[in-house]
Amino acid sequence: MSTFQNPLTANFIGSEAVAGEGDFFNAFAPSIHEPLADEFTNVSSEQANEAVEKAATAFAGYKKLHPNQRADFLDTIATEIEALGDALIERAVLESGLPTGRLSGERGRTTGQLRMFAKLLREGSWVDARINPALPDRQPLPRPDLRQMLVPLGPVVVFGASNFPLAFSVAGGDTASALASGCPVVFKAHPSHPGTSSLVGQAIAAAATKTGMPDGVFSLLHADNEVAQQLVAHPAVKAVGFTGSRAGGLALQKVAQDRAEPIPVYAEMSAVNPVVVLPGAVQENAVNVAEGLAASVTLGVGQFCTNPGLVFLLDSPQTDVFLEAVADKIRASAPATMLNAGICQNYQKSVQHNRVIPGVRVLAESETPSEESRTEGRPAILTTTAPIFLCSPTLSDEVFGPTSLIITCQTEAELAECLETLEGQLTATLYATTDELSQSAFDWVSMLQAKAGRVLFGGFPTGVEVAEAMTHAGPFPATTDGGRSTSVGTGAILRFVRPFTFQSFPDALLPLALQKANPLGIWRNVDGELTKA
Template sequence: MSFDAIFTKADMAFGRYKKLHAAAKAELLRTIAKEIEQLGDELLETAHQESNLPLARLTGERGRTINQLRLFASLLEEGSWLEATIDTAIPDRTPIPRPDLRRMLIPLGPVVVFGASNFPLAFSTAGGDTASALAAGCPVIYKEHPAHPKTSQLVYRAIQKALQRCELPEGIFQHVSGGTDVGQQLVQHPQAKAVAFTGSFKGGKAIFDLACQRPVPIPVFAEMGSVNPIFVLPEKTKGNGEQLATQAAQSVLLGVGQFCTCPGLVFYPASEANHTFLETFAEKLRDAPAEKMLHETICSNYYQDLKGLHTHEGVEMILAPAEDVLTGGAALAKTTAQQWLQHPTLQEEVFGPYAMVVTYENQEELEQVAGKLQGQLTCTIWGTDNELKQAEKLVDTLREKCGRLLFSGVPTGVEVSHAMTHGGPFPATTDSRSTSVGTYAIKRFARPFTFQSAPQELLPAELKDDNPDKVWRTINGQLTQDSI
């Protein structure tokens, strides 16, 4: 099928889908979840063979995929995400009467979604981008990731079954295979209205640039990775070096370091770093069994990045694994804050089980490195209660650098919820106003639209006087479920 035919099919489906009642869209999302469940062990075994991810991890990822579909279904039924806002007419206002104004979010249109290599289920065919686009009322043209095509096809067939069961057009979700050229043509097609991408900085930036070069530019929501720094404050290290190092190492090793929230930088007090913390960190990474990475290209890139660090000025490799075709051994490097400040390339992500410990001399130096950070998905501060109370300047700086700021725990593990932000300033993403995880992700694929002095018969249910679905609305500045 030609690209013109694909987008024409999507546009035709959009004409019906955008007017579908919220309950019907919610039913579709829940039906997709059921159909994915019906795939059973075949889906897990296929994903395991294609990605080298363990079955336990894939079982959890399938659960996440299904649960986020159901979460968006509940969001649709509740309705407040539409931001329905009504300013009733004031015909006798002077000097100028006020017209009746009714605003809500409406879907953009066909969305191009790129699958992610490191999440064959939760960030791929029926993953968060697809779920949020469908929830917003947008048809999806999905570009499969070449690392797990069979897995993608299985989920695609499940979605098509769901569309058939709900008696909806198959053009609501279409599946496309191919290489870089196919992705480029999808982004450049004049009928595409938005793009969602999870992957490397190089890939995301290329897509963003293509979209900006179109005669009619479109939004690109690209999540492109992060080094997710951990800032360890001095008092926190007292007697806790071993515990902190173990916690950091476990996060680095999770999923063979192939999470976009893997903590690749740890800023640690110089007076303590050479003792328990650094020794334990290296020991935990060294003792961990090397595991297979997602595929050979990712593994090759990982070792290529490590080679560059071996000869980098001011960098000491504490732990350097032997290169392998598919297995990613853990690596650990060390440098000083002053060296790190002088070499911006040390901020670049190394995708794999790797971390760099950066030692700092004092609070002033720590605040200096925080100010030089590029945009991140997450930042973490480990400190005592007293230290955190006095860290207002550091906290204020890091708020401008990331989408999620942690004060305990580790950044790996992203809760799918209403309050989650999985995004951040460039280069972590191309749009820091969005998130790719959680219900707020739906707003990427909608735009505000106002009806002025419209007849009741032409208004969507959410803006009608009687509010038949009882959604929360702001009427003349007051939040209410009441009718007018």
């Protein structure tokens, strides 16, 4: 790897650290509302093509590696990220305005999910091997030997998210799952945290060298929008991972669908993550539920894709107690630095747009004024009634920041009508008693399941556990693929593979996962029965 350049500002085309040939730009510190001194360069169109072509060349060898070799690569990436030490966290704090504790936890999540996928590779059954041995004497026709498994698609382009400089960024879930599947990754860094991205890119490049990976298995590029779309359009690219705005995700999806060979775009986009609160839950615990809501809305300055942006409250004698408890917590919540000036400005415009709609009122907002010079988001809770909500479609749009809209419904039918109008969501939450659910004329669980990829019974959705059973997806527009996959958990690997069948192959030419002796010792489906035999 070339060492002529400061790794903090480098692009990585395969193992080589290079200066971009495109425009210069600076990182920005949102907490002080000032640019940072380090100067970055975007790659040129030619450099972007070089990265993709290296990835295509690397794919031929990378996909054939023993799964333990890919697992070692992922484990080594985690170790190299940890070896960056305080420098990584300090840079991420500067570029994001997020606190040290939050980013330290996010680093742990990032390395943890890399090691989770390494463990998945070593166990091996994820390839879903299916075997139907030949039946040469079957009448009236013999059956050929059929052996199916999941195989990688090819090079994947991944886009970093603004709100997670580590866990949904360079070595985040999209990169980890794609590399685990056998797909090389070309990563487009988010301009909000370029130094953080380059440092992690350095760690991945070092891990690739140490474990003997093919050059080009990973590249890290700073790029403008035109070059970013060029990456998606390149014929060697076979899939895209994206976390961000609806406009950004749909723009990439259009590029991918307009290609001669359309490819899948796994874009996580907008969600308002509705919370339904029935009277029994308010009667039992109004204050605790209200305080939990306020804490969830303001967590991380509301900059989570799972932020609870809409709350549907079925009116009851305890409604005022619930509303006042939420208001008290919001008034006491201080403004805090948002990720960048653009996000802060959009937040302020969206809240202002909603608060002036007739029939919408401000229930409470932070009593501490925000400082515009520090790109601070001021917490606010708005409230309205179901009839106003139903005739004001923009009220169900995502507002990215520390706010939520509480809609008071008079009847269950009114509440059900509101829920039916919602688009697809990442999550939905239900607060109710079991008696309420059994006695209601409406199947609230099924209604929410139809709208979301994850439904919570109590609690709030702002924590996304990195675990095998997690679903982080949902019907459109939460995700572009209609919620048929997940971007968190081991199931994320399935986005970057396809089923493939070997018919009548000599055993020695088969992948290890399909050979008769089962040298990997994995679970396989043989004529409909799971076995390691």
